[in-house]
Amino acid sequence: MKIKKLLIIEYVFEIALIIILSFIYYLNKPIETPKVLYIHKGSINNIITQMKENKYDVNKLDTFVLRAIGLPQSGWIDLTNNINTKADFLYKLTTAKAALQNVTLIPGETTYVFLHQLADKLNLNVKKLQEVFKTLSPIEEGALVPDTYRVPIGITEVELITLLLKVSNEKMQEFSNKVFGTYNQVKWFNYVALASIIQKESANIEEMPLVSSVIHNRLNKGMKLQMDGSLNYGKYSHVKITAKRIKTDTSQYNTYLHKGIPKIPVCNVSFDAIRAAIFPTKSNYLYFVKSKSNTHEFSCNYSTHLKNISDTKRNK
Incomplete structure (x- = not known):
């Protein structure tokens, strides 16, 4: 045993x-x-x-x-x-915990420029970032919400774009639900396209509803928008618009050449700009020009607009 x-x-x-x-x-x-x-x-x-x-x-x-x-x-x-x-x-x-760092997308910046900034700061491949964004984004431009994002060091291109689009989409849907009670992607990005021009043209948040009113008034009268900011798309985000550029740029963004609002937003926009696009100030303004103080002088008729331009040149 x-x-x-x-x-x-x-x-x-x-x-x-x-x-x-x-x-x-x-x-x-x-x-x-x-x-x-x-x-x-x-x-x-x-x-x-x-x-x-x-x-x-x-x-x-x-x-x-x-x-x-x-x-x-x-x-x-x-x-x-x-x-x-x-x-x-x-x-x-x-x-373990990941080391995080801030990346900031400022209102009015284009995705082209932002992806280059991300590549430099996070040591990522800009071409891969662009390819992933093109694959995952619902629209070529305007799909990101300007904000400061906390992202981990070592994140991949796919993970980063997925994160940015996910957070942005959630914020867009939340804002749309508050304003409209629902979220319709087509309707939303139509407002983003309008808001992107407001964002590029306005000197500050307070001006946005006024700029919006000019855009709505010109559209209602069948006038071309003729706004320089629409040409600050993509890699031209910070390029000064010249008479030559206005004559030679044949893209959809040239509001001197084409009527209406570009189908694709010019840039990524703040919710202030979107709110202004939805709720413009009621006015008869059709024109505006930058003043000495870097804000804008608004006018209802062309003769006053020409005078404002002359005054601005004289005070420079």
Whole structure:
């Protein structure tokens, strides 16, 4: 009987040793993920399910390990490397936090310029950023909400554009629901297109409803908008508009050449500009010109407009 018991003990020990060695081997297996990973808040089961949906090599055994070592952090996780051992990966999920930095999109800036700024600041590939944006964005321009975004160092081009568009879309829908009680994408971006010209032309937020009224009044009379700001699109965001440019630019953005508002917004706009596009001041203004104080002088007729232009030139 003693021999039989010893054999059973030896067998159990061998099985236990095999299990332990297999577990150690498992924990030392490599797992490949992005260096920076976003983890949603939730239970361990939900987090593992989320990672499986993202095609990461995790399973129920990882759920067991995490229950033993702790709940994963939520938010951005800095894993340091693309490839970690399973043990390091699970440990970092519970302890690591990503280093974040601010990136700011100012109202009136074009996506072309902003993506170049992001590439420089975050050491990313601008061509890839442009390709991902073109693939994921619902519109060529105006899909981003000007704001300061907290993004993790090490984020990829795909992750960054996905994040910016997701946050922007949520904010746009929230604002639209407050104003209209619903969100219609086509209707929304029609207002964004109008707001983008308001954004480019206005000297300050207070002027926006007045500039909007000029645009609405000119459209109602069938007049061309003839606004320089519409030509500050894409890479021309900060380029001074000249008479030569007005004559030679045949794009849809040339409101000296084409009637109406460009179908695609000129730039990314603030909610102040969108509010002004929706709710213009009631006026008879048809013209405006920049004054000495860098604000604008508004007028209802062309003769007064010419006088305002003359006064502005005289005071320079």
